[in-house]
Amino acid sequence: MQNPYTEIFRAHGAKGFAAAGFMARLPIAMAPIGIVAMLSQTRGEYWLAGAVSATFALANAFLAPQISRLVDRLGQTRIVVPTTIVSVLAFITLIAAANQDWPVWTLFVSALLAAVMPSMPAMVRARWTELFRGRPEMNTAFAFESAADELVYIAGASLSVGLSAAMFPEAGMLASTLFLALGSTAFIVQRSTEPQVRPVDHGSRGSAIRLRPVQIITFALIFIGATFATTEVSTVAITKELGQPGAASLVIGVYALGSFVLGIIVGALNLKAPLQRQLAIAVALVALGTLLPLTASSVPLLALTVFISGVAISPTFITAFGLIERHVPEAMLTEGITWVTTGIGIGMALGSFAAGATVDAFGAQNGFWVSVASGMIALATVLLGQRILATHECELDGCEAAAVPAE
Numbered sequence: 001m002q003n004p005y006t007e008i009f010r011a012h013g014a015k016g017f018a019a020a021g022f023m024a025r026l027p028i029a030m031a032p033i034g035i036v037a038m039l040s041q042t043r044g045e046y047w048l049a050g051a052v053s054a055t056f057a058l059a060n061a062f063l064a065p066q067i068s069r070l071v072d073r074l075g076q077t078r079i080v081v082p083t084t085i086v087s088v089l090a091f092i093t094l095i096a097a098a099n100q101d102w103p104v105w106t107l108f109v110s111a112l113l114a115a116v117m118p119s120m121p122a123m124v125r126a127r128w129t130e131l132f133r134g135r136p137e138m139n140t141a142f143a144f145e146s147a148a149d150e151l152v153y154i155a156g157a158s159l160s161v162g163l164s165a166a167m168f169p170e171a172g173m174l175a176s177t178l179f180l181a182l183g184s185t186a187f188i189v190q191r192s193t194e195p196q197v198r199p200v201d202h203g204s205r206g207s208a209i210r211l212r213p214v215q216i217i218t219f220a221l222i223f224i225g226a227t228f229a230t231t232e233v234s235t236v237a238i239t240k241e242l243g244q245p246g247a248a249s250l251v252i253g254v255y256a257l258g259s260f261v262l263g264i265i266v267g268a269l270n271l272k273a274p275l276q277r278q279l280a281i282a283v284a285l286v287a288l289g290t291l292l293p294l295t296a297s298s299v300p301l302l303a304l305t306v307f308i309s310g311v312a313i314s315p316t317f318i319t320a321f322g323l324i325e326r327h328v329p330e331a332m333l334t335e336g337i338t339w340v341t342t343g344i345g346i347g348m349a350l351g352s353f354a355a356g357a358t359v360d361a362f363g364a365q366n367g368f369w370v371s372v373a374s375g376m377i378a379l380a381t382v383l384l385g386q387r388i389l390a391t392h393e394c395e396l397d398g399c400e401a402a403a404v405p406a407e
Contacts, residue, residue: 004140011131013193020190021124022148024183027117029156030176032057035094035111037161041169042098052094052107057349059115061342067118068338069207072331075197076123077188083116084184090114091177095170117180121149122337123187129325129333130195139271139322143263146317150260198331208336213327216385217320218343220283223378224316225347226354227290227371231255231306233355234367239299241364247299254303255310263314275326276382276389279319283382285312287375293368309371317344323389347374 009015032053039049071079090113097106128141160172188194208214232252239248271278289309296302320340328336351374359367382389 004137005144008128008132008137008141008144011137013190014128014131017124017127017187017190017193018144018148020183020186021120021127022152022183023179024187025120025124025149025152026156026159026179026183027176028120029153030160030172030179031091031114031117034160034164034172034176037164038095038098038169038173039107041164042101048104048107052111054349055108056111056115057345059112060117061345061349063115064117064119064122064342065207065209065335065338067116068122069332069335071118071123071126071334073197076126076194076334077191080118080123080184080188083118084180084188087114087117088177088181090116091173091180095173095177098173099170118184119334119338119341120184120187121145121341122334125321125325125337126195126334127193130193133325138325139266139318142321142325143266143314143318145321146263146314147260149317150256150263150314153256195333198329208328208332209339211328211336212388213323213385214336214339216381216388217279217323218339220378220381220385221316221320221340221343222347222350223374223381224283224286224313225344226351226374227286227347227378228255228310228313229348229351230355230367230371230374231290231293231309233352234293234359234364234371235302235306237359237364237367238296238302242299242302244299247303251299251303251306255306258307258310259313262311263318266315266318274390275319275323276386279316279323279389280379280382280386282312282316282319283375283379286316287372287379290368290371290375294365294372296365327389 009018035053035056036049039045039052043049067079067083090110094107094110094114096102097110125142125145128145129138132138132141156176160176163171163175164173209218232255235251235255236245236248239245239251273281286309289312292305292309293302296305321337324336324340325333351370355367355370358370
């Protein structure tokens with residue numbers, strides 16, 4: 001039996017853009033925590049560090065879909081190049097402002113400008129779609145990207161904090177900025193795999209978020225994002241309560257590992273069930289899994305229950321992005337994918353806040369109830385949306401638009 005991952009990387013240019021895209025997306029995980037690590041050391045004020053980091057994260061969540069919409073209209077090169085340049089220069093300014101003790105307003109302005117950083121996960125998935133649209137390899141490619149996203153969040157945050165702690169406060173942000181500059185450059189020079197620009201027709205005017213399938217999937221994944229952000233916050237709190245705060249990083253790593261492993265396995269399978277049904281099953285497993293950590297009374301049991309609760313997250317992402325590819329017209333694919341990734345980010349922010357407030361008010365273990373509630377809302381959303389998600393819109397007349405080369 002042939003390895004399906006070997007097969008997808010035999011496609012011309014696949015290895016190159018996948019490697020460059022992985023490097024260019026590391027700042028997604030490195031920058032927010034890197035800002036906190038840098039400013040908490042240089043300014044000594046955690047509220048300021050958190051506020052600047054939140055400014056960047058929330059502004060990026062708002063701007064990323066708009067930038068991706070321009071990418072769909074004008075092509076990756078014409079948009080990624082200028083936005084990356086602005087983002088890199090803004091990050092450099094932010095680093096200088098922290099190092100040289102510039103006025104506080106320069107930190108916030110730099111963070112806002114850096115937020116024009118384009119959504120590299122969407123750009124990479126758009127290239128995979130261009131290669132394998134309508135073929136079984138698409139599922140494998142999206143599984144690989146979901147696994148890559150997991151590695152980014154595992155390695156990126158740890159690397160950023162580790163560099164800042166071991167070298168100097170700005171080290172994590174400096175590395176993040178270099179990864180963004182070098183990765184984006186390596187990605188964009190590979191023009192042969194850049195998706196073609198599709199002309200806008202009557203079915204692809206306006207924003208992708210106006211499409212019902214995109215709304216359903218994005219809303220559901222807001223709450224999926226909240227489940228694993230809540231699990232992370234609650235894990236930190238409960239390990240501290242159990243007298244083993246150092247175990248938090250290990251437990252969180254195990255949580256991500258479960259998702260990574262099952263995502264790789266799912267990508268190697270050619271499942272025949274309709275994607276909307278696969279999504280419902282995956283979200284149901286996530287929702288049921290959120291109940292398990294409520295039973296944990298020790299760190300080993302917490303690690304086991306968290307591992308089990310995390311296994312269905314990557315399959316959820318894989319099927320969600322697969323449904324977006326099927327339901328969104330080609331002329332707005334990058335924007336559609338970006339809305340989903342933005343939803344995950346918003347959910348993580350909201351989940352962290354809600355879990356922190358719950359832990360403060362009701363104790364560490366009760367923070368997991370936020371995960372339970374989020375999982376149930378996500379499941380209800382997907383179940384109620386089954387009929388709409390089952391509609392094969394991209395098989396209807398007019399969904400496919402003639403392609404024109406990207407300029």
